[in-house]
Amino acid sequence: MQSILKNPALAPEGEKKIRWAQRHMPVLSLIRERFSREKPLRGLSMAVSVHLEAKTACLCQTLAAGGAEVWAMGSNPLSTQDDVCAALAASGVGVLATHGCTAEAYHDYLVQGLQCRPHLLIDDGGDMVHILHEEKPDFAGRLLGGCEETTTGVMRLRARQRAGRLDFPMLLVNDADCKHLFDNRYGTGQSVWDGILRTTNLTVAGATVVVAGYGWCGKGVAMRAKGLGARVIVTEVDPVKAIEAVMDGFSVLPMAQAAPQGDFFITVTGCCGVVDARHFSLLKDGAILANAGHFDVEVDVRALAEASVQRFAARNNIEGFVLPGGKTVYVLAEGRLVNLAAGDGHPVEIMDMSFALQALCAEHLARHNRMAPGVYAVPRAVDEAVARAKLETLGVRIDALTGAQEAYLRGWEG
Numbered sequence: 001m002q003s004i005l006k007n008p009a010l011a012p013e014g015e016k017k018i019r020w021a022q023r024h025m026p027v028l029s030l031i032r033e034r035f036s037r038e039k040p041l042r043g044l045s046m047a048v049s050v051h052l053e054a055k056t057a058c059l060c061q062t063l064a065a066g067g068a069e070v071w072a073m074g075s076n077p078l079s080t081q082d083d084v085c086a087a088l089a090a091s092g093v094g095v096l097a098t099h100g101c102t103a104e105a106y107h108d109y110l111v112q113g114l115q116c117r118p119h120l121l122i123d124d125g126g127d128m129v130h131i132l133h134e135e136k137p138d139f140a141g142r143l144l145g146g147c148e149e150t151t152t153g154v155m156r157l158r159a160r161q162r163a164g165r166l167d168f169p170m171l172l173v174n175d176a177d178c179k180h181l182f183d184n185r186y187g188t189g190q191s192v193w194d195g196i197l198r199t200t201n202l203t204v205a206g207a208t209v210v211v212a213g214y215g216w217c218g219k220g221v222a223m224r225a226k227g228l229g230a231r232v233i234v235t236e237v238d239p240v241k242a243i244e245a246v247m248d249g250f251s252v253l254p255m256a257q258a259a260p261q262g263d264f265f266i267t268v269t270g271c272c273g274v275v276d277a278r279h280f281s282l283l284k285d286g287a288i289l290a291n292a293g294h295f296d297v298e299v300d301v302r303a304l305a306e307a308s309v310q311r312f313a314a315r316n317n318i319e320g321f322v323l324p325g326g327k328t329v330y331v332l333a334e335g336r337l338v339n340l341a342a343g344d345g346h347p348v349e350i351m352d353m354s355f356a357l358q359a360l361c362a363e364h365l366a367r368h369n370r371m372a373p374g375v376y377a378v379p380r381a382v383d384e385a386v387a388r389a390k391l392e393t394l395g396v397r398i399d400a401l402t403g404a405q406e407a408y409l410r411g412w413e414g
Contacts, residue, residue, distance in 0.1 A: 001112065003089040005095060005097075011086040014081070018054045018061075021348050024352070026389075027352045028355050031356055032062040032065050035065045036066075045119050046119065047071050047073070049072075049074070049113070051124065052079065053079065057072075060088060070094065077101045078334065080099045114132065120146060121146030123170075125149075125152050125295065129170070137167070147358055148174060149354070150174055151216075151217070154174045157375050176357050177387070178357055178383050178390075183346060187220070187347060187351065189224040190224060191340075192338060193224050194339065195341070196338060196342070199333070199343075200315075204225065205229030207230050209264045210232075210235065210264070215268065217292060217293075222245070225266075233252070263284065268293055270298075276303055277307060280329065283329050288329075289331045290338040291333075291336065291338060292339055317341070
């Protein structure tokens, strides 16, 4: 099996991006050095479906340094960077991905990558898990388990487990503290606004921003919008999260009431139809719709197109939809992940922690290769190892419990 690339000649530009990312990923670099010595993944094949840009290239190279045969595929056609793919392939990792490929080609790349009959998976959204269960179960014959990176993917894995339809063990990397507390909140919060601002070149200060969903990602998006000077409205279906948004100082409204007020809309729910035909006629002229959930279903772009009398390219990564009556609504990055399809994704230092988790979880699966099918939390020791390494690279020291303190916390006597 050979790599499929848009243009191998782009490798030098991709290599520059990878070197820059690696320079700012000290925790993953420490793991890579150890993996190079110990080879904990020797003899194993790995299928990795991720957003193929510089930071994920560093993860793939770390896994390869650990001895694995790595095949990397995209997890979103618009987030694939062809120069990074070319550089990654030149480094010895198999790559099956091209920017802007059709949905059919994207699916075919995943199937081709899974032909390696992997021992380990790193999935981003659950597409590979779906293929291995519903289309190509014979490709899973050697599978020891996998890791899931996203909230959406975790939701799907839990649904499979409830239905008794999960055939191998999966570690829920998204739910690790070093993932959701930092990647989802600070990573998404910064990268979403980076993608929106570089795409629109508009001012956020004084604007009204509607954030749909107040999970960890939504918290980050709302926090950064507030910091940019916006008035923030949160929409929610979870009463506990809605109260939290209120106590954090945000207005909370149903989407139908928020729709006429918003200048920017960012969906971060993992659900479908968050902004749909119920809301289009309520939107302001010039309202901007962006999605930061994994799949392009949160803003119903198809229904918006059907409701429009004209559709046009307004700017790179911005499409305008003219509604009956003359109002124009804009959609960023085709309703796909705006921080990756219209930006460079999460900050490098944030992904240093997330991808350190991925590498260590792959090692955990390789060393514990008789785990029963099901979903598993990331071992606490792995989470803490990443946090301690990150603190060390930042020059931060913390206290340790004394023996007496540990005994006090374990007991019940005063």
